[in-house]
Amino acid sequence: MTFQISIVIPVLNEAKHLAAKLQALQPHRKSCQLLLIDGGSHDASEAIAEPWVDKIRRSPPGRARQMNLGAAEADADILLFLHADTQLPDNAVTLIIQAVADGCPWGRFDVMFDNPKSIFKVIAMMMNLRSRLTGIATGDQCLFVTRQAFQTVGGFPEIALMEDIAMSARLKKHGKPCCLNAKVITSARRWEQYGVFKTTLLMWRMRLAYFFGADPDDLAKRYYRKP
Secondary structure (H helix, E strand, O other): OOOOEEEEEEEOOOHHHHHHHHHHHHHHHHOEEEEEEEOOOOOOHHHHHHHHOOEEEEOOOOHHHHHHHHHHHOOOOEEEEOOOOEEOOOOHHHHHHHHHHOOOOEEEEEEEEOOOOHHHHHHHHHHHHHHHHHOOOOHHHOOEEEHHHHHHHOOOOOOOOOHHHHHHHHHHOOOOOEEEEEEEEEOOHHHHHHOHHHHHHHHHHHHHHHHOOOOHHHHHHHHHOOO
């Protein structure tokens, strides 16, 4: 079968929500290859995913490593990197293929959260605006890229955090991103669990520290510990 897009899904202990998220992707399988790359889950993520994806591969821990392995295993000429807690719009495939046909080697979607509260609409609006102004995409916005462009920049830098920021910076040297208005829906669970103010402040601090040269390993330790 010839795939138009390979969707790479890095996971780590996502068993609780994985079945529903993968089921939602099934209408896309007519033209898309689904690859699940497990970074060392201790739950039933792989077993749950098996009926719903085309390939499952195991990877050393680290989202960047997982996505690079997925890209190496992918069969299509367009790669889409999808977080396990994010849902694509129904017309995602059509939009991506059209963007690439129009000459865009890479791009991303706008984002919205699965929580209807106004504060999350404001956060999403600021994320989308910042991305348009800077040309930097976050992982939540579902970065897509042609295989040629991916290989040209050497894939994701295998760092512990901010791999999406670093990848965007690499790709920007070869052209501006296509910023699609269509929205992916991503989980607000971190904000809900740790608090909107604390989580937003932490993310701002992480990005600023990375901009000024902080070690991604140190940033990852600060990010993944409980606030």
